[in-house]
Amino acid sequence: MRYERPETIEAAIALLADAEAKSFVLAGGTDLLVRMQNDTFEADLIVDIKSIEGMDAVTQTDDGFLIGAAVSAAALSENAALVAEWPGVVEAANLIGSTQIQGRCTMVGNLCNASPAADSVPALVAADARVRIAGPDGSREVAILDIPTYPGKTSLTKGEIIVAIVLPKAATRSGDAYLRFTPRTEMDIAVVGVGINLTLDEGGVVAAARIALGAVGPTVSLVEEAAKALIGSKLDQAALDALASACSAASNPIDDKRGTIAFRKQVAGVLARRVAQTAYTRAGGK
Amino acid sequence: MSFDAAYQSKVLKSVGTRPLRPDGVDKVTGRARYGADFNMPGQLVARVLRSPHAHAKIKSIDTSRAAAAKGVKAIITAADLPDLTDGNRSLFAILDNCMARSKAMYDGHAVAAVAAIDEKAAKVALQLIEVEYEVLPHVVDVDAAILPDAPVLNDTIFTKGVEPIPKTPSNVANQAEFGHGDVEAGFMQAEVIVERSYKTEQTHQGYIEPHACVASCNTDGTAELWVCTQGHFVYRQTCADLLGLEVSKLRVTSSEIGGGFGGKTHVWAEPVALALSRKAGRPVKLVMSREEVFRASGPTSATSIDVKIGTKKDGTITAAQATLRYTSGPYPDTWAEIGAMTSFACYDLKNVKTVGIEVIVNRPKVAAYRAPSAPMAAFAVESAIDELAHKIGMDAVDFRIKNAAKEGTRASYGPIYGPIGIGPTLEAAKTHPHMSAPLGKNQGRGMACGFWFNFGGQTCTDLNVSADGTVTLAVGTVDVGGSRASLSLIAAEELGIDYQDIKAVIADTSTLGYNDMTDGSRGTFSSSMATISAARNAIEVMRHRAAMMWDIPPEDVYWEDGHAVAAGTKHGNRAPLSVKEIAAAAGNTGGPIAGHSELVADGAGVSFATHICDIQVDPETGSSRILRYTVIQDAGKAVHPAYVEGQYQGGAAQGIGWALNEEYIYGSDGRLQNPGFLDYRIPVCSDLPMIGTQILEIPNPNHPYGVRGVGETSIVPPLAAVANAVSNAIGLRMTHIPISPPRILAALNDAARN
Incomplete structure (x- = not known):
């Protein structure tokens, strides 16, 4: 196995594009290093992107935030402007693993690992975040939702690297939140995850809503029906009931070692109510 | 040399203190060799x-x-x-x-x-x-394995322990029965009966190494x-x-x-x-x-247990019986038999019967797990006891106190008890502040008792006094919970020297006589007995050396407070000789000074505990959090109280994990789905409150200091204590361990539907 630590994105892309066999990008390594312990794991090339300039930076722009691919979850929580504008995204990233893991893990890694249970992904989808991709054929920008295609699979092509997450500027009177269900308090994987971003009008009525579910299908999903349930409401009981029903209905989980279908569908609705109320309060709703 | 192991009440100087363990620095700096x-x-x-x-x-x-x-x-x-x-x-x-x-x-x-x-x-x-x-064809489930259509895994197994021996092979390897009295007559006298079936899933010891x-x-x-x-x-x-x-x-x-817990x-x-x-x-x-x-490796049994207990309305239990089915993996063993022995050991019962049924399944060969087989039996019995107390409107502690075994009680598994701690732990629980602390919405309190036999066994120890008067203690029981510290305290106590002057090591098999292993809570119990014996033998040698140094008869020398003292007025003006002084002269008085001991440590006193658990349940998700947890256990004598508390807390933590989340999950193909700590969920630190402990000291009559084993009993009550707490929080009896969020939510949904 070859380990490379290129200093430019071009060099990193060239390494990956030329690699003949199994190659992996290494950022925080909290998924990759664990997988490397498996008997069945094989790698020919590991490309560590942490030495590439800008990868570890959070930049506030006129349009929002640019978060480098090697920025750790802990670093996100230390950026006051980001926490103020996107508290749901930051709290989601800081539910991954444990304090020690959060010092290493990255949102881009969480996304590229392509687990349906990734904590930061529903929050990013709710925030309508995009990713900037660099590859042999140049750069492109795509929605978060379009990256994972199946558990463990992404839409990235050979040689492509996600270099940053692009978070839009949060709308006025908006708020986001994320909650996940795990049997343990930490060091656990979401059985259900819900990310919600709400924007209110001047009267406190929900004008826009994005609701994303994790761990209840092969990839994270954006639930339009759930958004419809909230838009036009002030989160009254009927709206929350409709939200819960829509989220339960949109859940398409499996029975597995982490939970049953019935449990996941029901808890998706319960969490959606709770997350919506937090997002609403953060948006200034009363 | 003959050794008197009988308990003698005396003031102890070193035993009962809390010095740092000798292996601690190496372990926290990564220098220890695993x-x-x-x-x-x-x-x-x-x-x-x-x-x-x-x-x-x-x-x-x-x-x-x-x-x-x-x-x-x-x-x-x-x-x-x-x-x-x-x-x-x-x-x-x-x-x-x-x-x-x-x-x-x-x-x-x-x-x-x-x-x-x-x-x-x-x-x-x-x-x-x-x-x-x-x-x-395979079978992994304990109940499915004994159905008539189950694949027979080994056609040479014909159930042992039943008459007549079956003519056809089955997955029931053996059956064992215990008890006394007439349970049928006892149930006739009962005014209230609880009869239920319980299930527990297979768990692993979860040692980190x-x-x-x-x-x-x-x-x-x-x-x-x-x-x-x-x-x-x-x-x-x-x-x-x-x-x-x-x-x-x-x-x-x-x-x-790095952890063993029987595994x-x-x-x-x-x-x-x-x-x-x-x-x-x-x-x-x-x-x-x-x-x-x-x-x-060797996880514990999955079980299926039927319990029936009858009581009078005044709280007198008239009869109790249990049928306990334990998986042993692919080979016959005695796990169900042990479970059957422990099930009603906490109680003084006129009519009691237990049947243990050992079931062969396509799972790993079961090994011991901390008080093996007892936690599952206690879960079933203590759940039923709790339910009975509710039904007759009696406080759960009072109900247990009324029926608790005591000195002279004939245990459900046969022997007559000596002085035991079940009553005192219950009395301590009754008056513990935890028992009367207020509870909030969606919160419940449960309590449960537990029993473990404890074991003594073959033990051999060497104690060598070095030329500078410091002492090496070579023992043959592996230190799993701080026994090198405890045994050093014991040696210090006997010799009358400082804990710091003793270095305890675990000898290899070529340098010491045979020792049984560290199981059955025997490490400190048995090796302390051998250490006391070895120290007394070394003192005997030193007494003779002092006599030689003074040129007086050995009968005129006695040992006191770490010194050889010349007796009587004849030699009264001689200054006592310290261990250091006697050791320094050893080369001229007969050579190296050592004490040796080999013995069978009989009389490990049985051990009892009572646990109290507060839990909060989120009724919308089935999630639960332990709010407060208290362990009250009889240690006989706590040699190193901090490590005794550690044993209490560790057993409780493992039991809580077992109760709430840990389980072997098999797919329909018979393959284990969760062979890792991500999906086999032992509790992490933040899942648990600081576990409170109360050490009771009811001396074991068969140990010089009254020591009882303390390592295992603490895992016996938690399954039941947690289950009772959850059941009291949600008003529904939970009968399947682990009581995971999906199981709680499903129970709540069922209740809401009906």
Whole structure:
């Protein structure tokens, strides 16, 4: 196995594009290093992107935030402007693993690992975040939702690297939140995850809503029906009931070692109510 | 020299204090040597090929391609571990479990092993071994395994313990019955009866250190084994038996141990490593992965238990019975029998009957797990006791106090109790502030009692006084919970010297006589007895040396407070001689000073505990959080109270994990779905509150200081205490462990529907 630590994105892309066999990008390594312990794991090339300039930076722009691919979850929580504008995204990233893991893990890694249970992904989808991709054929920008295609699979092509997450500027009177269900308090994987971003009008009525579910299908999903349930409401009981029903209905989980279908569908609705109320309060709703 | 083990009440100076453990600094700095930290020049790396099938006939194994692979030095199959067990069925089970002979009996069962120059070469070789299986029908569930249509896993098993012996084979290996009185008559007298069935899932000890060893066989018939174990003398015996070695020619050295909890009382990989080393002619290192530990070491039984208890409305239990079905994995064992013995041990019952049924399934061979078999039985019985108390409107503690066993009670498993601690732990629970603390919405409190036998056994200890008066203590029981500190305190107490002047080590099998392993909560109990005896023997030597130094008769010298003192007015002007002074002169008074002891530590006092648990349940998700937890347990005498508290807390933490989330999950293909700590959920720190402890000291009459074993009982009550707390929080009786969020939510949904 070859380990490379290129200093430019071009060099990193060239390494990956030329690699003949199994190659992996290494950022925080909290998924990759664990997988490397498996008997069945094989790698020919590991490309560590942490030495590439800008990868570890959070930049506030006129349009929002640019978060480098090697920025750790802990670093996100230390950026006051980001926490103020996107508290749901930051709290989601800081539910991954444990304090020690959060010092290493990255949102881009969480996304590229392509687990349906990734904590930061529903929050990013709710925030309508995009990713900037660099590859042999140049750069492109795509929605978060379009990256994972199946558990463990992404839409990235050979040689492509996600270099940053692009978070839009949060709308006025908006708020986001994320909650996940795990049997343990930490060091656990979401059985259900819900990310919600709400924007209110001047009267406190929900004008826009994005609701994303994790761990209840092969990839994270954006639930339009759930958004419809909230838009036009002030989160009254009927709206929350409709939200819960829509989220339960949109859940398409499996029975597995982490939970049953019935449990996941029901808890998706319960969490959606709770997350919506937090997002609403953060948006200034009363 | 004869040794009087009877309890003597006296003021103790060292015993009962809390000094730092001697192994602490090495452990927190990473310097301590665990199983995988041993290395030998030229050692090979071993890997084991395991069956992917829950039940399959091994039709053929072709190792020729693997043997030709680069770097491969030896490959073994069952053929390289010929059957030398001579009709000993339990030894044969160990052998067959180490390396499957004709059939793979569970997912993960070893079928071949490779020793190669490095891990990569070994892994490549594994892939080149061709095993032809004929997959057979399997069964993993305890209840399904005893149904008439279940596949019979071993057609030589005809249920033992029933008359007449069945004519057809089945998965019930044996049946054992205990009790006294007439339960049918007892139930006739009952005014209220609770009858329920309970289930517990299989759990693993979850020790952080995987099994690891280095084996080195020499051509002259000697061999060495460095291994992480709870009992190196027992490992030596088993490995020698399986490999056909002379016992004294196999030297086994135990490493530091990163947890065992019963799981390291049994050999898994060690005979394999020895066989590979014998074949390769080089040392072989074998370290199991976490996945292998889950799939192929020794978890505890899954159980299905029926309980029936009847009481009068005044709280007098008139009859109690239980039928307990325990899985033992693919080979017959006695786990159900032990469960049946412990089930009603806390109570004074006129009419009691328990039946233990041992069930064979396609799961790993069960090993001991901290008070093995007792927690599941206690879960079922203490749940029913709790429900009965509710039904007759009596406080759950008072109900238990009214029926608690006491000195003179005939235990449900046979013996008559001496002085015991169940009553005092219950009285302490009744007055504990925890019991009267207020509870909020969605919160519930549960309590439960637990019993464990404790064990003594064969023990051998050496105590050597060095020239500077410091002392080395060589013991043969592996230190799993701070026993080197405790035993040093004991030696300090006896000799009358400082704890700091004693260095305790775990001797290897060639430098000390045989010791049973550290199980049955016996480490500190039995080795402290042997240490006291060895210290008294050393004092006897020192008394004679002092007499020689003073040139007076030994009868005129007595030992007091760390010094030889000359008796009577005749010698009254002589200053007492310290250990240091006597040791310094040893070269001129007869040579080295030592005390030796070999004994069977009889009379390990039985142990009881009462636990109290507060829990909060989220009724919308079924999630639960332990809010407060208190352990009250009889220690006899707490030698090192901080480590006794640690044992109480550790057992409670493991029991809470078992109660709420831990379980082996099998797919319909019989394969283990969660062989890792991500999906086999032991509690993390933030899942638990600081666990409160209260040590009671009811002296064990059979130990000089009154010590009882403390290591295991603390895991017995938690399953029931947590289940009772959840049941009280949600108003529904939870009968299936683990009480995971999906199970709680499903129960709440069912109740809402009805």
